[in-house]
Amino acid sequence: MxxxxxxxxxxxxxxxxxxxxxxxxxxxxxxxxxxxxxxxxxxxxxxxxxxxxxxxxxxxxxxxxxxxxxxxxxxxxxxxxxxxxxxxxxxxxxxxxxxxxxxxxxxxxxxxxxxxxxxxxxxxxxxxxxxxxxxxxxxxxxxxxxxxxxxxxxxxxxxxxxxxxxxxxxxxxxxxxxxxxxxxxxxxxxxxxxxxxxxxxxxxLKYSARPLPHNSNDLTALNTAIFNRPVWLYASTHRGEEELAANIHKQLKAKHADLLTIIVPRHPERGDFIYKELKTSYPDFEIIMRSNERALPQFDTDIYLADTLGELGLFYRSCPIACIGRSFSDDGGGGHNPIEAAKLHCAIMAGPHVQNLQEIYDEIYANKAAINLNSEADFVAQLDRLLSDKQKLEDLQARSFKYANQKxxxxxxxxxxxxxxxxxx
Structure with missing residues (x-):
């Protein structure tokens, strides 16, 4: 052969x-x-x-x-x-x-x-x-x-x-x-x-990774722009997941009026395509692209499209809640690494399709250090609970951080x- x-x-x-x-x-x-x-x-x-x-x-x-x-x-x-x-x-x-x-x-x-x-x-x-x-x-x-x-x-x-x-x-x-x-x-x-x-x-080896890097000036600027708005992150998204994030934002906005959704696509070069797709489906949404002269979210921004490379550490530090991408994607999924988010104190969620990192996800779920989402409706309900219940959010962040550092x-x-x-x- x-x-x-x-x-x-x-x-x-x-x-x-x-x-x-x-x-x-x-x-x-x-x-x-x-x-x-x-x-x-x-x-x-x-x-x-x-x-x-x-x-x-x-x-x-x-x-x-x-x-x-x-x-x-x-x-x-x-x-x-x-x-x-x-x-x-x-x-x-x-x-x-x-x-x-x-x-x-x-x-x-x-x-x-x-x-x-x-x-x-x-x-x-x-x-x-x-x-x-x-x-x-x-x-x-x-x-x-x-x-x-x-x-x-x-x-x-x-x-x-x-x-x-x-x-x-x-x-x-x-x-x-x-x-x-x-x-x-x-x-x-x-x-x-x-x-x-x-x-x-x-x-x-992912367990031994250092926390993802960030620029401290950029972090200060981003946190200032977000101020005290409720915010969540969809990290390393693939096709289909940006539309999902926007739809979830739409459903939760009635209850969380100031909600900010941050999307970090796995492949930043898709930024223009994602922007056009979301503006077509959600013409009333205010969407800002970070690649546009490193623009920051404004007070009325619905979706902040962080289509830049190597800045995931910045967004994990700014967002208390992170859903890990390629777990709901149109390509059948496979999952991405949740340990990076856990090392930066994020409360973690992921969809059902994480087969490429199944052992890590099995362990993190067994340790109650992340939420296993099985559908879009479940996604909306679980995200709503984290946005509404500070104690639940902090408990999940603590378990996530503990899990990420035990190996x-x-x-x-x-x-x-x-x-x-x-x-x-």
Whole structure:
């Protein structure tokens, strides 16, 4: 199976070139960096030791930042390359990467492009995050004798059952990793049954994340603009959830006349589309876009559309209540990380579709540290209770914060397991 895949990808350069051109037209690639997707670096390799961390998109990249900071603090002669596959994650990395860390786009899995990437960067160690595995690049890593680890590894029951059908191929990919660190016992069992070696459970790195950053001047300005209005946040929304937020705002406004709804879309580039969609459906709503010269909500603003990148920490600090996005979305959901909001004292809610982070949500619900919403009507009722009952709100905030900080030592366990495969100084 892997030989067939490799042969297909050897002849895929031209169609993949066409695909990249189409993605460029849709704003899903950066023109000045498109060559990175073919393994051609846009910057020189720094001298000395270099670790390579790969994270598919935003969520994995946030976890990767935790690890990157720890590795750089441990070794002051180290440089780190991080690769991701989306424009949004690239912008996020450019904004948040520490010194001695650089970003490139991950190349598509054409053998020639993978080889060019490895030959340029010559990483001393490869650390891949979570679950994205590319056969040709993994083979190039193994052929180049680069020690590798799969960090924060996850594997859903559905994926496990699919990979079982081609176990020998998946086993060969896993053989490229000297170490596999899983988020839970079930996933560790899956990886072991599929041929993974040196498999351990270290829990989810997201628990060790530092609180999301913010600009203190922006926080003061935003809090001043909100003043004492009742406010709630819908964080990291996907298509369908902005309309849901607006409809909920409409239903609650009769009781909470000064209600302010803040929407932070997962992909800020959707801002113009969201604004037009909401103005069409709710022409009487006052809607302000933050991307419009960093405008602030006014006294009569209904919906504040925070279509900017990397400011979620600001809004979690300003809003006592946060519903986590992609849990009601049109794409079938999957959920986003609730720990970021919990670490900033938010009372947390989420919809029924959180399967990508099911274990975290199961635990947070078991600890009564978040509200599990099962419908739009439930959403309205629960949000109304939190807006109306200060004690209920404060109790939920306290449980949420306590839960988020009870597993802060995950990073220490990860670093301990990594120690034997780290190259010598």
């Amino acid at each position: 892997l030989k067939l895949y490799k042969n297909l990808m050897k002849h895929a350069e031209r169609p993949l070139d066409n695909l990249l051109e189409k993605r460029l037209d849709r704003g899903k690639e950066l023109p000045e960096r498109i060559q990175e997707r073919k393994g051609i670096a846009s910057i020189q390799r720094p001298d000395g030791k270099l670790y390579w961390v790969h994270a598919a998109s935003n969520g994995e990249a946030q976890s990767a930042l935790i690890l990157i900071n720890a590795l750089l603090e441990k070794d002051d002669e180290l440089n780190i390359l991080i690769t991701t596959g989306t424009v949004t994650s690239a912008k996020l990395m450019q904004k948040n990467l520490p010194k001695r860390a650089i970003h490139q786009f991950y190349p598509l899995d054409v053998p020639k492009w993978c080889k060019e990437f490895i030959e340029h960067w010559k990483p001393d160690l490869a650390l891949w995050m979570e679950s994205e595995l590319w056969p040709n690049m993994l083979q190039e890593i193994k052929s180049s004798n680069i020690p590798a680890a799969l960090i924060n590894a996850r594997l859903s029951p559905k994926s496990y059952n699919r990979w079982k059908l081609i176990k020998s191929s998946f086993s060969k990919m896993l053989a490229c990793f000297h170490l596999i660190l899983c988020q839970n016992d079930q996933e560790a069992t899956y990886y072991s049954k599929l041929g993974g070696q040196n498999v351990h459970v270290t829990d989810n 802060a030592n995950v990073l220490e366990r990860v670093m301990e397991k990594l120690e034997p495969i780290l190259p010598e100084k």
